[in-house]
Structures are given as structure tokens and as C-alpha cells.
Amino acid sequence: MGCSALTKLKAKRRHQQEIFTVCPIWFIHENLQKVLDVYTFNSLIGEGTYGQVHLATHKLTNQQRAIKIVNKRNIKSSELKNKFINEISVLKMLDHPNIIKLYEFFEDDNSYYLVTDYLSGGELLDYILKNKVLSEKNTAKYIKQALESVAYLHSKNIVHRDIKLENLMLESNEPNALLKLIDFGTSIISSPFKKLKTYKGTISYLSPEVFENEYNEKCDLWSIGVIMYILLSGKMPFGGRDEGEIIRCITKGSFNIKGREWIKISPQATDLLKKLLNPNPKLRISASAALSHPWFTANIQEPSQSIDLNTVLSNLLNFRAEFKLQKAVMCFIANNLMSQAEKAELAQAFKCFDTAGDGKLSENDLNKACKKVLGYKISNEDIKKIIKEIDADKNGSIDYSEFLIATMNRDKLLSAERLEMVFKAFDSNGCGRITGDDIKELIESHEMEDSYWNKIVAEVDANGDGGVDLKEFKDMMLSCL
Template sequence: MHHLSEHQHVVRIHDTYEDKSCVHIVMELCEGGELFDRIVKKGNYSEREAAKLMKTIVGVVECCHSLGVFHRDLKPENFLFLSVDEDAALKATDFGLSVFYKPDEVFSDVVGSPYYVAPEVLRKHYGPEADVWSAGVILYILLSGVPPFWAETEIGIFRQILEGKIDFESEPWPNISESAKDLIRKMLDQNPKRRLTAHEVLCHPWIVDDKVAPDKPLDSAVLSRLKHFSAMNKLKKMALRVIAERLNEEEIGGLKELFKMIDTDNSGTITFDELKDGLKRVGSQLMESEIKDLMDAVRKIFSRFSIKTYCNLSL
């Protein structure tokens, strides 16, 4: 990150300290929230605004690759706004999986986040082209509100990625410009050798020419889906956080028993009140407002948790 910290869209490291057990990193404070949250809060945006965001994201990728840095975990959660100001800079963060690479070097360890991982990563034979794939997934979500490869389970998502079929038929794609779809196809090319480089993405007409990306607001359904998708990711992270903090390996194997403990009326579902009380019983320090905000965000998806949902979130 020291190599990248002078880039205007990369979070800066101010200092580092080391003690007997940890390395402490003092980083630039980003108070403006995550990328998707900002878009949803604004209430509307257009292809042209999405193009500007993509220019920033891929600009970071190009800078990384020019310095021989492979990010390996590009996703919307790793892009934060510096402040709440409308014109605040968007900053890339979380370089925990990043590595230096040499030309033609091949990696084999499977890393990254399920929705954004490239097919060659799953095949355990990949290079920095995988960063462009991840950026292409982000672009698809920015314009539609949902990921291009979707399934109920992680294995199902991986199968969809390997199959590589991209849906441009469903709403809102008939109303999205052909130039945007052309860019996505070229960023999500199954063959990493044919896939656009970061520099080529930045030279694409949809990115370069303001007249190509329409300034017309996208359908409100896109924002609604984006809100739901973001909320589901937050829900999963919070569920895993509580489990990771409170359960040992033996207890993790007994998730169904924990569910039954929280499900006090034995209905097979968990309501908000049951979840709140259950989290308190296992010692969670989450505030009620945090739990309520989370449940409010996802109430349009479901109003109660089922045991199937709970176990899926824990995987």
C-alpha cells in the first residue's frame, strides 16, 4: 500500500506500529460510507455517473498493475468515500489479499469473494486479468442492481461463473446502452487472454466519451435491487461476525442447536425480537439500533429468518 498511497483514489497509510503480537496500521479515515450505500442514499443515478465510478475503480486497477500489484479482492465493499460530501473522493481499501507479481506469473490459490471471483481463479490458474473480471462484475451490478452470476449457494455461484452466461435480456438491460453491454462482455470474457486490460477499459468509448453513456436516470428498480443486494451482504457479514466471535469449532458444528435456542416459540423461523434476545444471550455487543437497521434494510426481502436461511448465511 505504500507503493500505491500517493494515488488519489487509494486509502493512505499514515504510519505502522509493531508490538509482540500485532502490526498496527494507521490509515486514512474514510467517513463517507460504502459505494453502494452512497448510490442508494442519493436516490437516483445514470449510466454516465456509473461510467465515472468505473473510471475511478479501473483507474486504481491500472495503477496497481503498472506497479506489479495484483489486488485479488475487488468488490464494492472495498471502495469507500472519504467524507459525506457530495464530491468526496472514492478510495480503494483492503489490500489484504494483494500480492506483487511478475510478468506471466501464474497463481493457483483460490482467493476473493464469491460473486466477484474470475473463472480462471476457480480453475487455479490465473493472473492479474482476474482484477478486470471483478471490476466487470461491479459494473454489471451498478447498472442492474444484481450480480451477473447468482445462486443460492457458493457452489452454485461458482458453477454460474464457470458457465459464463450473462443475462442481457431481463430488465433493465433492454434500456441500457449497447456500449455499456459491449464493455461488460469484454470485461467478463471467459478467456483472460482476450479480456480487456485495465488500460483498454479506460480507453473504451463508454468510459471516455460523455455522450456515449446516457445521463438519463436508471430505472428505480435498479436502486431497489441494489439496496437489497447490499443489505444481504451486510446481513451475511454480521451473522458470520457474531458466529466467529462467540462460537468455537465444536459449537459451529451445532448451528441448528443455536437456531433452536434463538427460536423460542419453536416456529422454525426467527423474528426480529427473537434474534435480538438470542444475540444478547450469547453475549453479542451489537446495539439494538444496529440490529433494527439491518432488519429494516432487508424486510422487503423477507420478514423472518428460516432455519434454512440461517444455515445458508453461516456457510
């Protein structure tokens, strides 16, 4: 019955097309269960002023996560509470391979719990301390990734305001591990034309204009310039015996690139460094412009041949999802069930196709990818259709999670074991069926009427009993193969 019933449902759906948006933020919200009912705590991996960070395992999916525990006694002031809430609000908006991912959060009488990626490679600072000065090629690799994360933030009018070595972490200990930007507690959403007034950040990384209490997103570029200087030389560009002396050195804006450690550094590297550390924010280079600097072309090689760009692009171009529930499930899988290893190759492919470095794929990006990988162009009309099919949140481009959904290995990710995991996650009350109420509860949406969610279920409810059982669920998902 499954296949024939599904075929009839597909035909019925073609006459009932309506706009449906799905995005990762759907699945990022407060989990009302007890954190110990959902996660097994494994070990303490970090400790700070406001709490601890533990390595934990998600009981249903077996995925490793980092859980930041913030003791409520440590954030009694409204400023600290706002910082914590701000971090959650901003992270929910972000979807980029070089930015830490938030999965969910919990609260009990004593603490808040923030569940994020587990970044086993540690801080870039520790990597530097271990390796001392990096080569230009390695420096270029990390600076480019930092700039890509910042270009994405700035495209969304978000200013990080505390970019430093401690807030850049490596996803793993692998040689090509992704760099991830973390700690969004001091970040702010700001109009491109609005000057920020509040003094935020870590002294040694702050730009001159921040001390004048009038700055914009260009402060993040200065911070990346400071990091680039440290990676190339092993020294801070602006030093001093105390904070006052450091601030005077920064506001003066002069730094030394004439020591012994700079002899082998290329003119292209120092050119970009000067543009990032220009004391005049109006003349300081932007993140998007910096990504086009020839220093990166000279030092960063094409992606490894181990990345099968042909297969990735083919999956992207041929992606189809007939039903709304299919799209929601695939978004859930891409954001909650894919391991770091499964995402790694796709993340590299995404960055290869994202020629503008803004964290999304445009029509122009896809045209260039087709010409480069396949050797021919696809018509603009077909490109528009492809983007329309994949663009689940209807913002006119393909975001990172949408790319993962369209290009993931469906044979592996839609295995019987994983489908049963997802079914259990959607079947919130464990009754053996997914109903409209289950979907509404999972994504915590109260904007739509119950009838809206019931229609989504009805699309794939082959026997018409008002819910999707496991067999109907598997039939629906396996039709994607």
C-alpha cells in the same frame, strides 16, 4: 543574515550537486511511540472479524485518520499474520489518488495499529443500497476511478485479488468525492508472465480461471465487470442458492443483459461490460485499454471550471527546490499535512493531466497538458528539465505525491503555524535544532552513512553550528515562495 546566508549556501550547492531521491515511503514506518501519545481516539467507526476501526486525531497536526486495531489474539495463524504484514508492505509502495493511503503503524503487547486515510463517505456498497440503481453517468464515474486504481496497480505488477463493493470507499460525502480502493491483505506482487495458483477473494466477484487455480492480473478486471453490472442493474450477474451453484454459474460465464433494467442502458456500456466479463482471460480487456473505451468519453464531462488548471499547471512548470532538506520537508507536508479538501482539486487536476490513466505524468502527458491548458507546446528539452526537477524518486515520471509537492498552495501550506509543526516533527528529540541524526531517525534509513545526512543539514546550516534551527528552517522553506 537569513537571506544573504541562504544566497551564499545556494551558490555553494551548485558546486556540490549529487543525486538525491526522496519519496513518500520515507515517512511510512513503524512509530515506536505509544499510539495514545500520538493520537486522540474519537469514536468507533467499524468492527470486523480481526478488530476495530476508530476515528482518531493526530495530536501534532490535528489531521483526522482512521486507525485499524488488530488484536494479536485474532491473528495467531501464520497465514493471518502474513496477510497483515503483506497489506503494510504493499500499501507502502502505493501513491495514487484512488488508493487508500497508509501513514504509519504501531505495535504494542496486545495489538497492531494501522493508520490510514479517514474515508468519511463510507462504502460504495452503502451508497448503492441507499440510491439503488445508479445512472450511467455516475456508474461511468466510479468504474473509471476503479479502473484507474487497477491500471496503476498492474503497472507495478500488483494484483489486488479482492475487488468488491465493500472494498471501494468514498473519500467524503461531497458529490465529486474520490473513490478509493482499500484492503490489500490478499494482494500480491507478481511477474506479468507468472500464473497465480492460490485461490483468493470473495466468491461472487471471482473470475472463472481463479477456480482453475491458474490466473493473472486479469482477475481484477472481471471483478470490476461484476461491480459495473451491479451498479447498472442493481443485481448480481452470477447468482445461486449456494456457493457451488454460484461457482458453476461463474465458470459457465453467461450473464443476462435483457431484463427491463437494461432497456435504457447504452450499447457502449454493454460492450465494455462484455469485454470485462469475457470468461477467457486472454481476450478480456486490460485496465489501460478499458480506460480508453468510448463509454467514458460519452458519459464523463471535462473537469469543472472551478478547478484552476492554469494555476496548477503554472505551479508545476515553475517548481524549484534548491536544497535536499527542502524536498524532504515538502514531501512530508504533501503526505502528512495536506487535508482532503486541499488535495481534492489537485487530485482532479492530476487525473485530468494523466491521459494514460496509469497514475503518473510522462513527457507526453505534460506536452498534452500544456497544449490543452496553455494553448501552446513546450520544447521536449524543457519538459525533460521540468520532470527532472520534480521527479524526486528519479523514476522518470511525476508521481502523485510529487505532483502535490510541485502544485500545492505554498503560501497556505508554508504558513508559520505549519512550518513550526513540521519543524517539531523533524526535531525528534525536541532540542530546537534539526540534525543529520534527526533526519535519519525520522525516515528510518540505515543504508546511508551519517556523513550523508550531515551534508544535507550543512546545505542550510547558515551559522555552521551542525544543526538547523527554527529561523534557518523557515528561511529555507520561505525561499520556495
